[in-house]
Amino acid sequence: MTNLETAENGTTRRRRRDRINVPTVTLAHGGGGKAMRDLIDDVFVSAFDNPSLAPLEDQARFYLADLAGHGDRLAFTTDSYVVSPLFFPGGDIGKLAVCGTINDLAVGGAVPLYLSCGAIIEEGVEVDTLRKIARSMADAANDAGVQIVTGDTKVVDRGACDKLFLNTTGVGVIRTGIDLAASNVESGDVFLVNGVLGDHGAAILNARGDMALSTPIESDCAALHDLIHSLLDACSSVRFVRDATRGGLATVLNEVAEASEVGIQIQEDKTPIRDEVKGFCEILGLDPLYLANEGKLVCAVAEEDADKALAAMNAHKHGRGSVAIGRAVAERPGRVVMETVFGGRRIVDMLVGEQLPRIC
Amino acid sequence: MKYVDEFRDPEKAKFLLREIDKIVAAIASERDRPISIMEVCGGHTHSIFKYGIETILPDAIELIHGPGCPVCVLPMGRVDDCVALAEMPNMIFTTFGDAMRVPGSRKSLMQARAEGADVRMVYSPLDALELARQNPEKEVVFFGLGFETTMPSTALTILQGEADGISNFSLFCNHITIIPTIKAILDSPDLQLDGFLGPGHVSMVIGTDPYRFISEHYKRPLVVAGFEPLDVLHSVWMVLKQIAEGRAEIENQYNRIVPDDGNNVALESVSKVFQLREFFEWRGLGSIDHSGVRVRDAYAAYDAEKKFSVPAIKIADPKSCQCGEVLKGVIKPWDCKVFGRACKPETPLGALMVSSEGACAAYYQYGDIEKIHETTDAA
Amino acid sequence: MCLGIPGQIVEITDKTRKLGLVDVSGVKREVNLACIVNEEHPVADCVGDWVLVHVGFAMSRIDEAEAAETLKILEQLGEVQDELAAMRASAEALGKAS
Secondary structure, three states, X not given: OOOEEEOOOOXXXXXXXXXXXXXXXXXXXXXXXXXXXXXXXXXXXXXXXXXXXXXXXXXXXXXXXXXXXXOOEEXXXXXXXXXXXXXXXXXXXXXXXXXXXXXXXHOOOEEEEEEEEEEEEEOOOEHHHHHHHHHHHHXXXXXXXXXXEEEEEEEEOEOOEOOEXXXXXXXXEXXXXXXXXXXXXXXOOEEEEOOOOOHHHHHHHHHHOXXXXXXOOOOOXXXXXXXXXXXXXXXXXXXXXXXOOOOHHXXXXXXXXXXXXXXXXXXXHHOOOOHHXXXXXXXXXXXXXHOOOOOOEEXXXXXXXXXXXXXXXXXXXXXXXXXXXXXXXXXXXXXXXXXXXXXXXXEOOOOOOOOOOOOO | OOOOHHHHOHHHHHHHHHHHHHHHHHHHOOOOOOEEEXXXXXXXXXXXXXXXXXXXXXXXXXXXXXXXXXXXXXXXXXXXXXXXXXXXXXXXXXXXXXXXXXXXXXXXHHHHHHOOOOEEEOOOHHHHXXXXXXXXOOEEEEEEEEOOOOHHHHHHHHHHHHXXXXXXXXXXXXXEOOHHHHHHHHHOOOXXXXXXXXXXXXXXXXXXXXXXXXXXXXXXXXXXXXXXXXXXXXXXXXXXXXXXXXXXXXXXXXXXXXXXXXXXXXXXXXXXXXXXXXEEEEOOOXXXXXXXXXXXXXXXXXXXXXXXXXXXXXXXXXXXXXXXXXXXOOOOXXXXXXXXXXXXXXXXXXXXXXXXXXXXHXXXXXXXXXXXXXXXXXX | OOOOEEEEEEEEEXXXXXXXXXXXXXXXXXXXXXXXXXXXXXXXXXXOOEEEEEOOEEXXXXXXXXXXXXXXHHHHHHHHHHHHHHHHHHHHHHHXXX
């Protein structure tokens, strides 16, 4: 008896099994046998449902011609997600894993198309938790118009990972004529961001609960490809786009200053940070410039295009609050200098390690 | 943010800078060296760099970044003791985030945690007490460090623990006192200091009276200063005014927070729980008499040094380090032989490279002040 | 050393233990109020107080009048400077006129 059935559109797909009825994942679900197949079907396949995934071969297959319709170069990226806690205000590890990898494709000017999903699950995790996260991945992917087309699941001993680690690899196609790179910035270019900074980092630190603070801050986790394409459509002089994830704005600017051999001057009073994040940082002695973002990008455009670029960004739902924060200069190549609200100047360097809360 | 934003107003800074320029113009010509003002407190060092205050002050003023970073001046041997405590079985070792990266002779608390020790960062000693309450089968040690500002919080936490009958909580006490340290600095023969910015938050606990000897005996002005950039500029101006008028007094710029007689409840809790040590070892400065406190015998059950045995081995500062001279303002960070070479924030040798508030780390990270001056002037 | 930040007490959470909720720009945290209360100013009266918070303890009640006074001194500095500048300008103008 085969477990394949013919779908309405003629493709062959494997018949679904019923929901599994154990509450938690055990090592049996990683054994490669029936239990594993049932888990994958229940949790992932049912959520990600799409024609490329349906045959459940060992690889997803695409026609090159379909890809070529989007542009002339393939973009290919991978990222792993180990965030704790799995659920936090404004998102969860699933949404993060989809949006994060989409953004890594999109900042290169690519149209994101396909994602993989590798899941490393610690035994003892509730199946319902996994269902929720898979659902969240599927929703984020649907919203973004990308498909999760292949995947892998491993179950590991308790303590070998922290509940759930996800890896997503993404494939996209870069539009013809687009060449974005951190090394493209020229003196005089203007730097833009698409809204308030530091929300994700503050939300995660807060969600861990160690500091016993209560805040309404939510992660800004969002897929930015659509915003980026609006920007690229409106403005031909976009030099680079980066999402300001780990290490925050400060780290991206330092990377760009180094790659383009320009100095970067930003203004503290132009750098948008919401009051709650400011308060959060004041209490814990953190610098919001280094807090992670998951829905914020930094880009540079030619000075004469800055207004046009800002208008296009502000017209997009993920770009309301876009502002210019500074510019590239010839002086002090490789250095990022901030003019403080107080009129002084300070160097904004790379961090040595992670930022720790401090009392002194 | 109320009481914050209005003290970051660049318009008012302009008024102050004009006054500062005027005084400096009047007194600098009679002097053969810059006007040296030491900010004792690491919090001031932080503000000075965060707001680029040195870049807007006239060149004739030199800010000397003093010893007020408790993480920087913590000797290696004490860090080793922390690691030893953290690595004991059945232990939850709690600390402020500041101390995580401070290197001991073998490893930091960060490394100890990576190797399996249960080291947790907390925001407040009360959170450590709460961990003890939630984990009655474990021992919870809190790493108490900081000056008089932080002492009342640990003292009150011990008193709360006693009131609640919590017996698995104790304090590894490394609290230090500021007055003997300022005195030690003032007594050093190579000293060239014209005045002080006094530590605002220490003073809200101890008041302004304990600084009298600085004006009376050493004839130096001290202005207790707040931490917002206007506070710092305002206090610099007040110190300069005293110098110009030939006065040496204790003044209080930060009187919205600092009552002249300090905080009685806080002081009482401190003297109830702590007593002065004969001496305490400082990284970079050596041993200073009466510069630290220990837990009183009456509260021995809450003293981690009595409850557990720690190695307590004294580790000498690396010979190549010149932290002491930098702390006293005798040399600038970049004059030190190992600054930026063997001694960097990633691999600190000396006290002042350890924490981001250390003068050397601050210069290394935010620094190149002269170059910034050049750029500013050129622009 | 000694990071401290102004916040406003918005709620008393434990009268016996002298605990209250403090709000810093919309971020809330339970803090110990022991250092800012006495017979004249009991725990119950603390709601609405602006305090300086350090490691989970309210360490000082902020004196609004003193804060205003400090700012006033700086404002007056500016006014005096403006006046001087105006006097200088008018003196110059007079000088030219004569």
